[in-house]
Amino acid sequence: MSDHPFPPEDPAAFLSLCAGEWMSLRSRFALSDGDDEWHQSERGEVTVRFESSELASQLGDLVVQPADAPLSRLEFCADGALTFKQQGDEQLGQWRFWTDGSLELTITSPDGVLVQERIWFTRVNLRLRSTTAVDADGAPREGSFCTDIRRVSKPAA
Template sequence: MSDHPFPPEDPKTFLTLCAGEWMSLRSSFELSEGDDDWHASERGELKVSYDQGADQSVGRLEVVPPSGHASRLEFSADGRLAIQGGAQETTGLWRFWPDGSMELTLPQADGVVVQERIWFTRANLRLRSTTAVDGEGHPLQGSFCTDIRRVSKPAS
C-alpha cells in the first residue's frame, strides 16, 4: 500500500485503497420501541477488488462477503452510484470529502435513506458507519464497522 498517498486525496485513490481482503467486525443497532434484539454483532471476511470501469466512471468495486453473493458498485464521475447485487440494482449518490472519506447515500423506495461514511485511519484500517432514517428524518437503525486488511508476511 506504500505506492498510494495516505490519506487518499481523490476518489480514485480511495477506491484503489479499498481493494484487498478484509477482516470485518460490525455492530448493528435497531432503534425501535422494544428492548429485545436491538443490538447484534457479527464478524466476517470481505474480498474487495477494484477496476477502472467505463469512460465516465471513477471506478468500480466488487465486494464479496462470506456468503459469496458479490455486489458491484459503479462510481460515476458525476457522483451517481449504481449497486448491482444479484438481479437487484440500487442507485444513489457518492461524495468524496476533503478529509479523505467517502459518503454513500442510498434512498429506498419506501422513503428510507441509508447513508454510509467510509474512512481510513491507516492504509490497513478502514472504518464505516451507517445510518438509516425514515422519510421524516427519524433514525431507524445504525451500524459501525471496523475492517482490518489481511496482509501476508514477507517472504524470508
C-alpha cells in the same frame, strides 16, 4: 495495496485503497421501541476488488464479496452518481469525497429508506465505516459501525 499516497487525496485513490481482503467487526443498533434485541455484533470476511474504467465519465467499480452473502457492485460515476447492484436489483444514489479523505455514500431504497455510509481510513490497513438508515418519514431505523482490518501476508524470509 495501493501506490497512492496516504491518506487518499482523491476518489480514485480512495477506491483503489479499498481493494483487498478484509476482516470485519460490525455492531448494529436497531432503533426500535425497546425490544431486547436492539444490538447485534458480528465478525465477517469480505473481499473487495477495484475495477478501473476506461470511460472518462466513470471512476470505476468496487466489487464486494462477503464470505456469507451475495456479491454486490458499486459503480462510481465521475459526476457523483452511484449505482448499487446486487442479485439483479439496482439502486441509485450519490457519492461524495470529503476534504478529510473520507467517502460518503447515499442510497435510497425503493421503500423510501435512506442509507448513508461514511468510510475512512486511519491507516492503510485499517478502514472504518459508519452507517445510518432512516425511513421515508425521516425516523431513524438502524445504525452500525464497522472496523475493517486488511489481511496482509508476511514477507518471505
